[in-house]
Amino acid sequence: MPVIRSRRVWLGATALTLAFGVLTLTGPAYAGEPTGFGDGSTTEQSGGSNDTTIYAAAKIQYSGSVAKNGATGNVTSSDVNWTPPPCWYAPYLGAKAFKKKMTEDFETAKNTPGMNGTAGAATAEEQRHYEDGFGWADTPGYKDYNVEKDGEGMFWAGVENPNEPDTLKRMACSDLPFWVENGEAPPARYPQAIRPEILAALAYQHMELPDTKVTLAPKATTKVNLPTWAWLDKATFNDVQATAAINVPGFNIQATTTAKPVALKLEPGTDDAQTYPASGECTINADGSIGEPYAKGKSDETPPCGLKYLRSSGDGTYKLRATITWAISWTGTGGAGGDLPDGTFGNEQAVTVQEIQAVNR
Template identity: 70%
Template sequence: MKGARHTPLNISAAALTLSLSALLLTTPAHTAEPKPSDNGAGSNQQGGGSDDTGIYAAAQVQYSGAVAKNGGIGNVSSADVNWTPPACWYAPYLGAKDFKKKMSSDIEKWQNDPAITGTADSAIGEVQRHYKDDYGWADTPGYKDYNVDKDGEGMFWAGVENPNEPNYAARTSCSDLPFWVENGETPPPQYEEAITPEMLAALAYQHMELPGTKVTLAPQAITKVNLPTWAWLDKAVFDEVQATAAINAPGFNITATTTAKPKSLTLSPGTADATTIPADGGCPIVNGKIGEPYAKGKAKQTPPCGIVYRRSSGGETFPLKAALTWEISWTGTGQAGAVGLPDGTIEAVQNITVEEIQSVNR
């Protein structure tokens, strides 16, 4: 049978929607609770588990390295506002025999559900024909007995939602019926959302947790008008941070590691009545460090990184914002070298009190 790939069944759109929604074998990108990360010091977040039939779901993503706690998104933000991780994807789900067991159980349950009647029941019957009786359409062939004669030679792939995607329509858009992929082969080209190392790298980016950005100041929380305030970051912040995302299923092993390296610090004094040093507020990494610690005898020197406030905070405080920019790249399965991703930023705000310098006339 030939026809459009997204309208395989000769029934109403409403019934097809019901059938497809029932057949979305989606699994959260991660369900197991990860071990806490420690400022990028490494933790493991394991995907895996089983559905209500007890069949292992291979489509889950495994995270390791510097990933956020409890499966949440990390604290790094992309410097490119137009860049986003994938909202959903297709990934290995079940082998042929397990898929037949799962589908047969579901179809029997739907057929015995009195709420499913008419064209919806026809939709379920045609989906059953698709996997059991070699009923296909357009560029998507049907299957004979769920491909059980090929068990171990491939897997059925299914749609997976990114639980951190706020747009429901985007998150649920990987709605095609599960399809077969031979071991070592790539999915058919029409499945543009099939998981790739680059997509895994973006997911690792999304879950990456980086160290905080609290700068050290001299003077500390209270400074003086027209007195240079020195700013620097602890050298420990400059350690390279990595997060890895992987899918490891029989016949399919895809991995990507995203790496973040500190690049520069940008200071925003919290008031227009201040001068940043350098003038653009950007303090680059020089000889492996950002800024220079203040030392006795440097009071009259200009710091390589700092701020000069031109008026007092009047008994209040100024919100000094420090934004650390990280250069991010990834490597992964089949990738010869590192590939760049948009820079990431981490921001922190410190409240600064600025006082007038008091003088005594004699």
């Protein structure tokens, strides 16, 4: 009769979590079409068993406008309280592969998230959990590592977000690996199980937005008390998309995060300046552009988006900072979708301001 009790203990502060790579050993893998969880569907599998393919917790594939080599992108969230997920649970191994790792390479398996390198009685207890049905109040046990269900699901394990600076937060997904049937959602007691919303947040974290270099008239050199027009053309300033996806046997989800430019903020780089409008924030036009290009004959008009310097920059320059606000939304597998906090990204460009009493243009 299996022992049932609660398993809500921290098994070690030096726990290791899985890396993002995929290690494929020799031998056949599943050849069936994966499905997303939550749709009630199952997966036809063929071509052998997945006991020869080890997924390091389902490597996430990024595409679109994303930073290289898994780096964090250049988007800054407008919500200081918003952060991407520090860790999550994702598909790890099929039943036979998990048994093989636990029985033939247990020294390595002990470092699986939730195992945490523990030894002695705790290690024996964890082995019994997968071999003999030993369980806890909220974590049922397994018989012979669920090998009779090989091909019908996968064990899931925790993954650290390598871009999360807080070590304890990264290690929070430390529950023992758990079984999820193909086409089924992970148990509700694992709210950090990977899902489209988490992928959308990770796509946001890795998104790379284009440089924000506004067109100025006059260009890099302007005059004191002369209105300087600023604008961004729609043709050079479009929506940006980033996609994060997981595709392993029995599990296939993705989410695409879209950034749409909605406003431009101008910061002259000195207090001796005025902005148009006074807030310095230029909203997007109906055609997707921002501001209005200068045209001959408008020198006496106030630009809808621009600025005016009131003092010369002397022998140096002012650092005009142009920051774009982007509205962030996402769509994902199964028709999921929603909004994420606005993002911002900007850069600086040098402006020389000369002291000239009269200017004709």
